[in-house]
Every structure is written in C-alpha cells, then in structure tokens.
Amino acid sequence: MKIFNVGIIGTGGIANGAHFPALEKQQDVNIMAICDINGDVLKAAGERWNVKNQFEDYNKLLEMPEIDAVHICTPNDVHMDPTISALKAGKHVICEKPIGRNPAEGKAMCDAAEKSGKKFMVAQCWRWNQDVVALKRFIDAGELGDIFMARVWAMRRRGIPGWGVFINKEKQGGGPLIDIGVHILDFTMYLLGNPKPIAASGKTYTNIGKEPGHVGNLGQWDWENYTVEDYAAGFVRLDNGASLVIESSFAANIKEDKFTTTFIGDKGGAQTGPLEIYGEKHGTLTDTTPSGLKQPNIYESEIRAFYDAIRDDTEVPVTGEQALNVIKIIDGIYRSSDAGKEVAID
Ligand SMILES: NC(=O)c1ccc[n+]([C@@H]2O[C@H](COP(=O)([O-])OP(=O)(O)OC[C@H]3O[C@@H](n4cnc5c(N)ncnc54)[C@H](O)[C@@H]3O)[C@@H](O)[C@H]2O)c1
Incomplete structure (x- = not known):
C-alpha cells in the first residue's frame, strides 16, 4: 500500500483540532513535516504530534521531495501563495476554507491546480454532515422536484471569535459571511447542483462588533480593531433560474444560533x-423526519475523501471551481453592499 507523506502548513486551531487527529486515524498517511511562522506554536505541535521535520518557512517544507501532499491550515490571507507554491512543487493540496479572500485569489489557485495536474481540494467539511448526505439522496431521487429557492442562515447571537484573525478584513477578506457563511453556502450550492451565480444584491452592517461591553460567547474580541461586517444579507441569482437568499452574522439580536438552509422546490x-x-x-401534506442518521467525524471523512481521490485518481469531492463559485457569491454581496445596487458576477 502506498503511504502518502504529508506536510502541514499552519499548525494553529484547525490543524490541531481537525487535520492532525484525522490524519492520525488514516492507515496510509505519514505526517512528515510541519510549518508555522510562530516558532512556539510549531514546536508545541511537533511535540504533540511527534513530527521531527519543523520549518518556519513553508518553502523549505515544499523542498522535501518525499512529501506527496500538503494541508494548508493558515489564515485566509495565506491560502493562495502556499497553495500555488505547493502545486508548483508537485504536491497535492487540500486547503482550508474559504478558497481565498476573493475570486482573484481563488481563480489563481484553480489555474495553478489545472496546470500542475495535481489534486486540489478545498476543505468544506459540511459536505459530510449527515443531513447534507441524506438530503442529497432525496434531491437526486426527485423528491423536491426543481428547487428554485434556497434560504440560508449562518447566524450567531453573540459569536464573534475572541481569537485568531477573524475580525481583520485584510487577513480574512470579510466577516461572518466569509467565515461561517461559506460553510452553509458551500453545501447549499452543492445540493442545488452547483449552478453558477450570475448576480448579487446585498447589504452588510457593523454594529455590535465595533462596540465595547457586549457578551462574548466565543471570548472577548478586540472591538477597537474590528474591521469586518458583523451582519450580512444577500440575494443571489443563479444561472439555472433558481435564487438564493442568505443571512450571516457573528452577532445578531436573535433568539439563538441558527445554521440551516431551507430548500423550496416545485414538488417538495x-x-x-x-x-x-x-x-x-x-x-395530505407530509413532513418526513429521518431516523437513525449517523454523523461521522466530518474532518475524518473529508480527509479520507481527499486521499481516496489521490489514490484512485478521481475528482476531489470539493473542487476548486465549486469553491470559486462560492467566493464569487460572497464577493458579489460585498461589492453590492459597497455599490448600493445589484452587481453582476462573472
Ligand atoms: N473547517 C473548519 O471548520 C474551520 C474551522 C476553523 C478555521 N478554519 C480555517 O482554517 C484556517 C486557519 O484557521 P485557524 O482557526 O486554525 O487559525 P489559527 O490562527 O489558530 O492558526 C493559523 C496558524 O497559521 C500560522 N501562519 C500564519 N501565517 C503563516 C505562514 N506564512 N506560514 C506558516 N504558518 C503561518 C499562524 O502562526 C497560526 O499558528 C482559516 O482559513 C479558517 O477559515 C476552518
């Protein structure tokens, strides 16, 4: 059995919480090298996961010829460059969500992947959520008919992250829409059959994020340096005639957090x-509630799917093009909010 040698770039929250533990469960991978610009974080990860090859510069990791695949677990502003460098170095790449901060970055990554002939997958873990997997079967069987509307909510009541760079527009590319909205938008677009977005109208607001003294259910954030929206709403036209509405917030005055999509079709x-x-x-009107759905560990499923695609030389389940479409929606909503009118999406 071929053993895949793996490098991990960025050994912070998502690497320790998802990638390392999921990789440890795989029989056919070996974590060969890690990289982080923060020497303390790097050393701690090396000790915890027993990885000897440690680099503060990812180019050094990419110079290792033994490495087959690289996991990009850095903040959003450090997705494009290491992904392109890794693909150029002949490595397969799985990159954390979102693909990049904007469509230009995402397009450059897709182009590099195509040129390299290597696998490139974006880590949209919600694809393995039990509801998404089951609903796909119902949709494929025609139970909903033609779906013409999706209503997407990625809403927290008081969930502004108190760590990381999630409130920094330059590093993140945006606020809740690009951070948590991207998850729900990804599986919504997947269940809609990956139509192309053609226009967006949206509006973003920043209220609670920029004020002191609020409840911080995810820690206390630095309100003085809060530069992203804390609420976004959008209406998106899709090329198959369907449309989509989204609301996404880190801090909305609602009863409780809500991460859900409602699909409305002509049959169900x-x-x-x-x-x-x-x-x-x-x-008779019917409401069907599935029973006995089993939720696998979404990160293990995602990472297994990536290595299966490499092993079997099949298409990865979350392609760069699909992730690019999602970031085009997000960018369209931001552009529309700035412009004060609907904008076209190329
Ligand atoms: N799939 C999910 O459920 C999920 C959850 C959380 C975060 N994420 C994504 O994971 C990414 C990282 O988020 P996080 O929460 O782990 O952030 P984090 O800040 O905890 O970790 C990121 C690490 O990258 C390192 N880093 C920054 N620049 C680097 C560089 N040039 N070279 C090497 N290392 C560098 C930082 O020092 C840090 O240790 C983000 O893109 C985020 O959107 C995904």
Missing part, C-alpha cells in the same frame, strides 16, 4: 439542521 421542500422533508401525498 426541505430544511437541514435537523433534516425535515416536506411533501404532499394522497391529498
């Missing part, structure tokens, strides 16, 4: 989190 509807499917049979 559905809502995720928890999954319900709405229909009409024999003159």
